[in-house]
Amino acid sequence: EISPPAVLMLASQNIVIILCGNKKDLDADREVTFLEASRFAQENELMFLETSALTGENVEEAFVQCARKILNKIESGELDPERMGSGIQYGDAALRQLRSPRRAQAQSPQECVC
Template sequence: MSSKDDEYDYLFKVVLIGDSGVGKSNLLSRFTRNEFNLESKSTIGVEFATRSMKVDGKTIKAQIWDTAGQERYRAITAAYYRGAVGALLVYDIAKHLTYENVERWLRELRDHADQNIVIMLVGNKSDLRHLRAVTTEEAKTFAERNGLSFIETSALDSTNVDMAFQNILSEIYRIVSQKQIRDPPEGDTIRPQNVEPIDVKPTMSTDGQYIKQLFKHRFCIYSSDFCTIHQWLFVLFYYL
C-alpha cells in the first residue's frame, strides 16, 4: 500500500554542506517541517528529511541530507556525496571564516560527487545584516567564477529558504528533462515513465524504512513504481 508521500515523479538527493554552525540543520528543518530551533546542536553524522514540490507539473520529492560540518566526521560524510544531484554549499554571512572555507568544501564536493551535480552557494543568516562580515557582491563574484548559483537566506525568518530549494530542484529537473531517457534492460523491470537507471546501493533511513533506489547512470532519479521483487529481495538479504 502506498501513502500519499510515495506519490512522486522524481526523487532528487540534495546534500547540505559547509562548516558546523552555519545553519544547515535549520535550513533543513525550515524547508521540510517549517520549524526553527534556536537551541540547534551540531549534527552527529548524517540526517535527512524529505519534502515534495511541484516543478513544471511534475511532483519532485527532495531528499535533503544534512552532513556534519566537523572535521572528525568528514570521512563518514564523504560517502554520502554519492548519488547526490544537488548541493547547497552554506556559509554564515556573519562569520567570514565560514565563507573562506567554502573553497575547501567545494573542492571536496567536486572530488566525491558526480561532475554534473548542481551546486548553489548559500549565504545563510541574512537576518544578521548588522553583523555582516561577507558582502553579497563578494560571494556573488565567487559563485560566478566557480559556476555556482547564489542566494542569501535566513532559516530564522524563512527568507528565501523555499526559493533556494525551488531553484535548485528546478535546475536539476531542467537538466534531467533535457537528457534522453534510456530504457532499462529488457525483462529486468516494469518500464516506468520519465526515469533513468541509477547504480547506487540501497540505503536505510533512520526509522528502518528502506529507500527505493534505482541504478546509477549520472543522475539520482527515483520512481515509486520502479522496483521488482528481485530488487527488493536483494535489498533485504543485503542488509540482514
C-alpha cells in the same frame, strides 16, 4: 580567501549545488559581502541565494531553484534518472514512466478529477 569546495573536484560534472548565505537578517554583522559571495558562486558555477532561517526568507526558494535546475537537466538529457550512478532517481515507480513531466502535460492536458 574562500576556496572551492572539495565536492566540486570529486563530484559528477552534472552536480547541482546552491550556495546559501545564511543569516540574511543580520546584515550588519556580515563577514562576507554579497558581491564576494556572488562572485565566488559564479566562478565556481554555483547557484547563490542569501537566506534567513529566522525569517524564512529564500529558504523554500533555495530548494525550488535546486529542484528546477535538476528537472531542466533531466529534460535536456544531461541527467538520466534511469542510469545507475546519476545521483538521482524517481521516488515513485509510477513516475518512472514520465520522461518529461512538462512536455507530457503540454501534450495531453489533465482532466479535472474534483
